[in-house]
Structures are given as structure tokens and as C-alpha cells.
Amino acid sequence: MRTTARPLTCAACIALVAAVGPAIAQGRGVRDLPAREVPLPSHVSPELREIIAAPVPPLGRTPATPEEWKRAQAAADTPMAKLAEQAAAQLGVRIEEVEVAGVRCYRLTPAEIAPAKRDALLVHVHGGAYVFNAGLAAIPEGVLLAAACKMPVLSVDYRMPPDHPYPAAPDDVLAVWKDVLEHHDPARVVMGGTSAGGGLAMVTTLRCDEEGLAKPAALFLGTPGADLTKTGDSMHINAEADHMLGRYEGRMQACIGLYADGVDLRDPHLSPLYGDLSGFPPTVLITGTRDLLLSATASTHRKLRAAGITAELHVYEGMSHADYLRAFATPEGLDALGEVVQFFDRYLVADGPDEG
Amino acid sequence: MRTTARPLTCAACIALVAAVGPAIAQGRGVRDLPAREVPLPSHVSPELREIIAAPVPPLGRTPATPEEWKRAQAAADTPMAKLAEQAAAQLGVRIEEVEVAGVRCYRLTPAEIAPAKRDALLVHVHGGAYVFNAGLAAIPEGVLLAAACKMPVLSVDYRMPPDHPYPAAPDDVLAVWKDVLEHHDPARVVMGGTSAGGGLAMVTTLRCDEEGLAKPAALFLGTPGADLTKTGDSMHINAEADHMLGRYEGRMQACIGLYADGVDLRDPHLSPLYGDLSGFPPTVLITGTRDLLLSATASTHRKLRAAGITAELHVYEGMSHADYLRAFATPEGLDALGEVVQFFDRYLVADGPDEG
Numbered sequence: 188m189r190t191t192a193r194p195l196t197c198a199a200c201i202a203l204v205a206a207v208g209p210a211i212a213q214g215r216g217v218r219d220l221p222a223r224e225v226p227l228p229s230h231v232s233p234e235l236r237e238i239i240a241a242p243v244p245p246l247g248r249t250p251a252t253p254e255e256w257k258r259a260q261a262a263a264d265t266p267m268a269k270l271a272e273q274a275a276a277q278l279g280v281r282i283e284e285v286e287v288a289g290v291r292c293y294r295l296t297p298a299e300i301a302p303a304k305r306d307a308l309l310v311h312v313h314g315g316a317y318v319f320n321a322g323l324a325a326i327p328e329g330v331l332l333a334a335a336c337k338m339p340v341l342s343v344d345y346r347m348p349p350d351h352p353y354p355a356a357p358d359d360v361l362a363v364w365k366d367v368l369e370h371h372d373p374a375r376v377v378m379g380g381t382s383a384g385g386g387l388a389m390v391t392t393l394r395c396d397e398e399g400l401a402k403p404a405a406l407f408l409g410t411p412g413a414d415l416t417k418t419g420d421s422m423h424i425n426a427e428a429d430h431m432l433g434r435y436e437g438r439m440q441a442c443i444g445l446y447a448d449g450v451d452l453r454d455p456h457l458s459p460l461y462g463d464l465s466g467f468p469p470t471v472l473i474t475g476t477r478d479l480l481l482s483a484t485a486s487t488h489r490k491l492r493a494a495g496i497t498a499e500l501h502v503y504e505g506m507s508h509a510d511y512l513r514a515f516a517t518p519e520g521l522d523a524l525g526e527v528v529q530f531f532d533r534y535l536v537a538d539g540p541d542e543g
Numbered sequence: 544m545r546t547t548a549r550p551l552t553c554a555a556c557i558a559l560v561a562a563v564g565p566a567i568a569q570g571r572g573v574r575d576l577p578a579r580e581v582p583l584p585s586h587v588s589p590e591l592r593e594i595i596a597a598p599v600p601p602l603g604r605t606p607a608t609p610e611e612w613k614r615a616q617a618a619a620d621t622p623m624a625k626l627a628e629q630a631a632a633q634l635g636v637r638i639e640e641v642e643v644a645g646v647r648c649y650r651l652t653p654a655e656i657a658p659a660k661r662d663a664l665l666v667h668v669h670g671g672a673y674v675f676n677a678g679l680a681a682i683p684e685g686v687l688l689a690a691a692c693k694m695p696v697l698s699v700d701y702r703m704p705p706d707h708p709y710p711a712a713p714d715d716v717l718a719v720w721k722d723v724l725e726h727h728d729p730a731r732v733v734m735g736g737t738s739a740g741g742g743l744a745m746v747t748t749l750r751c752d753e754e755g756l757a758k759p760a761a762l763f764l765g766t767p768g769a770d771l772t773k774t775g776d777s778m779h780i781n782a783e784a785d786h787m788l789g790r791y792e793g794r795m796q797a798c799i800g801l802y803a804d805g806v807d808l809r810d811p812h813l814s815p816l817y818g819d820l821s822g823f824p825p826t827v828l829i830t831g832t833r834d835l836l837l838s839a840t841a842s843t844h845r846k847l848r849a850a851g852i853t854a855e856l857h858v859y860e861g862m863s864h865a866d867y868l869r870a871f872a873t874p875e876g877l878d879a880l881g882e883v884v885q886f887f888d889r890y891l892v893a894d895g896p897d898e899g
């Protein structure tokens with residue numbers, strides 16, 4: 188690369204791809220985008236198209252008091268917990284509630300464990316905007332991962348606001364991780380989760396670096412909450428295109444505020460994208476073209492790659508934030524889960540796929 | 544993955560990430576996005592920010608007659624050819640015009656060739672919406688690649704409309720490829736290019752499959768013209784956000800029409816994303832969060848991965864279509880070029896990086 192570092196006027200390439208489009212940049216560097224219609228995407232399976240087209244029920248107004256938050260949490264988490272148990276039963280995944288380092292967790296054991304992964308463990312950190320999915324509502328993604336990876340999963344039911352804002356959640360995940368280290372070879376343990384779960388997996392990895400602890404052998408960061416500020420192209424470009432998150436303002440921002448509890452959102456323990464990722468293990472990242480967190484995910488990928496970390500990015504056409512979970516039974520959902528399995532196997536299975 | 548294929552109501556995961564955002568889907572499956580402002584991205588280098596903020600001159604009205612097209616081509620290509628020669632001189636890349644299988648090409652020889660790549664070759668296919676960058680204007684990307692990869696490059700100056708519409712361009716690239724096969728071990732030859740160049744590299748690979756020819760050892764597809772129809776989320780979501788292409792309608796669509804010359808745009812020899820990619824070699828793909836062709840690039844990546852092909856996707860925050868070329872001297876531009884070098888080296892250099 189050294190040769191290209193020689194000074195060379197950028198004008199040399201300005202029209203390389205040439206002569207296409209009106210392309211008038213605004214003075215301030217801000218781009219004004221007119222309103223537009225986004226049709227259903229074509230390059231996706233009929234099953235995924237159906238899910239993209241399906242209406243997502245509105246969430247109602249944002250809670251204002253701790254009591255209202257708790258009511259909203261119960262309203263969301265109670266049915267989710269039931270569905271989690273149904274899913275586990277259907278997939279043949281055994282659920283066991285355990286306490287690990289004082290933190291409630293769920294051991295998820297699939298009916299079939301791959302021989303090469305008998306001694307392996309996946310520490311799962313759930314999503315839910317740092318506010319939702321307490322109790323059994325924490326585990327649906329962990330159940331899917333246990334069945335797909337054919338390995339045991341430990342899903343962390345970390346404490347959440349309004350009673351337990353930051354730093355309770357990352358403290359709990361770290362406490363569980365320290366306990367895991369006492370009973371497992373870290374080379375046999377991977378970690379991952381979606382949204383807040385991806386963010387917390389990143390924060391835990393940063394804290395391992397800071398405290399000189401061993402890190403997981405690999406990470407899965409599903410559209411991670413890597414930057415809790417309203418930062419990145421997709422926060423603007425995909426506002427309202429993302430049918431799961433909608434836009435930053437509103438419920439999402441309220442959840443973040445409730446969680447951060449006044450701490451600067453740019454603190455790397457809240458927004459790990461601002462941290463030093465150079466000690467991260469190999470990482471697989473998943474996002475979609477409508478994801479409000481597409482930029483956060485892609486920027487995390489780039490920061491890892493720039494630090495020389497093995498990192499893979501997968502972008503799914505038409506998917507909003509974490510849609511691969513909602514669409515887990517579609518070809519694309521299975522494909523996304525398959526990418527995670529394949530990536531983890533590269534580090535957990537001696538004769539696993541080394542690439543392609 | 545078989546375990547997850549069991550029927551399981553999607554409702555089980557519908558609120559997995561839970562309870563965030565208003566998220567009201569429209570009945571027709573079309574999403575109406577209001578106007579918005581997109582600020583300069585933060586998670587990029589100051590150098591790239593400057594380039595993103597810099598105005599790109601408007602192109603004037605779309606040519607209507609063959610003569611007007613030729614004037615527009617000359618106006619764009621003449622200064623580009625000069626800049627190409629300057630760039631080659633500055634980077635120490637020797638330019639040699641040659642005829643290969645009756646097609647004008649440029650041999651680009653860097654001052655330093657890596658010992659492990661003395662017998663290797665990169666076949667470069669230039670961009671320019673299938674209309675622009677004839678003659679020496681074809682080579683700037685090839686010059687960058689020659690210097691960065693430290694290997695010889697053969698850049699194909701394929702015929703273009705208005706005199707030579709489709710299929711002249713893919714016919715020329717294929718003719719050159721057949722000649723290359725007579726003089727090189729295909730395991731030592733890679734192919735790539737940006738935009739139209741990426742599309743033509745894909746079409747050439749498809750035609751190799753159809754004609755039973757050996758294929759390149761690896762491909763670089765920079766935001767490829769994989770689908771010439773107005774298809775994919777980013778065609779809508781990134782319209783006007785992409786400062787290189789603007790939107791599909793206008794100059795871009797006119798170039799495509801001039802090139803396709805009445806042939807169905809869904810023909811895989813025009814839009815290779817509709818073809819069978821299962822025989823493709825390992826492929827590295829590059830795009831950006833503002834790229835009108837983000838979806839085409841990501842969908843190509845997914846189709847390759849689903850076929851079991853080794854394929855890597857890199858998405859750069861804030862970059863429009865092919866911005867990594869315009870921004871080649873920024874940290875992100877060098878990083879993108881570095882990803883291509885690293886990927887090619889995996890297949891061309893015996894002791895090359897195997898990952899990370």
C-alpha cells in the first residue's frame with residue numbers, strides 16, 4: 188500500500204466512474220433528501236417479502252414514569268416469555284434457570300450437541316433496547332442459536348432499568364463472564380447477541396481488555412448497539428425505512444436515556460464503537476439495508492478490519508433492525524443463522540470450514 | 544441448520560428486539576419516507592469528510608443524439624486520460640498500449656512487482672456506466688491496483704456505444720480473457736473493476752461457465768453494475784444521497800439505455816445478478832452506505848455466499864458509488880484498496896494472509 192500513499196491529486200480519480208447523475212453536493216455538506224417511496228424489495232425470497240410487507244403493531248406512547256415503564260415491560264415481556272418456552276419446546280431445547288455470579292441466567296441445551304462442541308459454550312446476551320426482554324423473554328435468540336449451533340448456550344438475564352440502569356447490565360455480563368472463565372477454556376467459548384446484546388458483548392470484550400481477562404474465542408454482533416448516539420448515515424437515511432426501530436427519536440431514544448441514566452452516551456462502556464477494538468477476537472456482524480444501525484454495524488466492521496481483526500459483514504437486502512430474528516424461518520433468516528454457525532465453527536471445530 | 548427448519552410461528556420472535564420504535568408498516572408493503580437531511584458522517588476520517596462534503600460538478604443535460612453522446616464522451620474522457628497519465632507517472636506505473644485479440648488494452652507495469660506475483664496478472668475492466676472512460680481514461684483504477692497489488696495489470700479498453708452497444712463490451716472482455724488463457728495459468732490471474740467494470744467482470748465469469756472456459760482465480764467487484772434495472776432498496780433509499788450517481792432516472796438510466804440497445808435489462812449478460820453465480824471464484828465486494836448500488840452489491844454478496852462461494856463484503860460509511868476511487872488517498876480509500884490487495888494475495892501468494 189505504500190506506493191499509493193504518494194501524494195496524488197484526488198482530481199485524478201474524481202470522474203473515474205464518470206459522468207453519471209446530477210450529483211450536486213450541498214455547501215454545508217448536508218444532503219437534503221426529498222420524500223420517496225420504497226417498494227418491497229425484489230431480490231429476496233417470497234417468505235421474507237411477506238414479513239417485510241407485514242404490518243408491525245405500533246407501540247403506543249413512550250412511558251414517562253418508572254411505573255409506566257414497568258407496565259410496558261410486563262406487557263412486552265410476558266407474551267414473549269411464553270413464546271420463548273414454546274419455541275424451546277418445538278426446537279427441543281431444554282431451559283434451565285441458574286444463578287451465575289449472582290446473576291440470573293438460562294442454560295439452554297439443545298437436543299443434539301455436536302461432538303466437537305461438547306466442551307464449548309455460547310454466552311448469549313439478549314437484545315431489547317437495554318430495557319425489554321427480562322426473564323424468559325431473554326432467550327428466544329439463544330434458543331435458536333443453541334439449536335442451530337448444536338452447542339450449549341448460557342443466556343444472561345442482566346438487570347435493567349428503571350430499577351437498574353447502567354452500569355448494571357454490563358456489570359452483570361462481566362460477572363457472568365468471569366465465572367465462565369473459571370469453568371471453561373476461553374478458547375472454547377464464544378459470545379454474541381443482537382442489538383443491545385451485541386453492544387453489551389462489545390462492552391464486555393472491552394472490559395476484558397481493560398481488566399486483563401481472557402476474551403471469547405469469537406463474537407457474533409447482530410446489528411449491535413455500538414453507538415447509542417444519533418450518529419451514522421443510516422440513522423438518517425433509514426429513518427422510517429426501518430420498521431422495527433422506526434427512527435431514533437421516540438421510543439428508542441427514551442430507552443437509551445432510561446438506560447444511560449445521565450452518563451455521556453459516548454462513553455465506550457455505553458457506545459463501544461468509541462472504544463479501542465484492537466484486542467477483539469474474530470467477529471461476525473449482521474445487518475440489513477433498512478437497518479437504522481446499518482452504519483453502526485458497518486463502522487464496527489471497518490474499525491475491526493482496520494485493526495487487523497478477522498471480521499465478516501453480512502448485509503441482508505430489505506431487512507430492518509434485527510429482522511433476521513423475526514424472519515428466522517425464511518431462507519434469509521436461516522442463511523443469517525447459518526453464517527453465525529459457520530463462523531463460530533471456524534474457531535470451535537478443528538476440522539471446521541476455513542472459508543467458503 | 545436442519546433443526547431450525549421445523550415449523551415455528553414467526554410470532555415467536557416478532558418482538559425479540561422488542562418494543563422499540565413506532566414501526567407502522569404500510570398496507571401495500573410500500574414504505575413512504577418523508578424528506579430528511581443527512582449530515583456529514585462522523586465515523587470517517589477528516590480527509591474523507593472533506594471529500595464527502597466537496598461539491599461534485601453537475602453534468603448538464605443528458606445527450607440526445609449519437610453526436611451529443613460523443614461530445615459528452617470526449618469532454619469527460621479527454622481530461623481523464625491526461626490525469627491517468629499523470630497518475631501513472633507519479634506512481635511509477637508504466638503504460639503500454641497493446642492489442643489483445645483485436646481489442647485495445649493497456650499493460651500497466653508497476654515499478655515494483657512482488658516476487659510472488661511475477662507470473663500473476665490482474666485483468667482490469669473499467670467503469671463509466673458502459674459509456675465513458677474510453678482510451679487512457681480507462682486506466683486510473685488499473686494504475687492504482689497495479690501499484691497497490693505490485694503486479695502487472697491488463698486493462699481492457701472495450702468498445703462502447705453509441706457506435707458499439709451491447710454486446711460489444713462483454714464480447715471484447717471475453718475475447719481478451721480467452722487470449723489471456725492462452726498465455727497464463729488461470730490460477731495466477733485475477734479480474735476486477737468498479738461499477739460497469741464489476742458488472743462486466745461478472746458477465747465474463749458467467750460466460751466462462753457457459754463456454755466451459757477457465758475462470759479467474761479471484762474477483763474484485765467494486766459496487767458492481769450487477770442489476771441494470773431500478774431494483775433494490777438502495778436504488779430508492781439512497782436516491783440523491785449518492786453524490787456520484789444521484790438517482791437512477793436521468794443520466795444513469797440514459798447510459799444504460801444507450802448500452803442495452805433494446806435488450807431486456809434482466810438478461811444475465813446485462814444484469815448478471817439474475818444469472819447463476821454458483822460457479823464464481825472467491826470474490827471481494829466493496830460499497831458504501833450512500834451507494835445507489837449498495838443493494839446490488841450486498842445482494843451479489845448474499846447470492847455468492849448462498850452458493851457456498853467465498854465472498855467478502857466491505858461497506859464504507861459515508862461513501863457514495865465508487866467513492867473509494869475518488870477518495871483513494873484517504874485512510875478509507877487506502878483501506879479499501881488494501882482489502883482488495885489482501886484478498887487477491889490470499890489466492891496469488893503462497894504464504895499470503897489466510898485471514899485477519
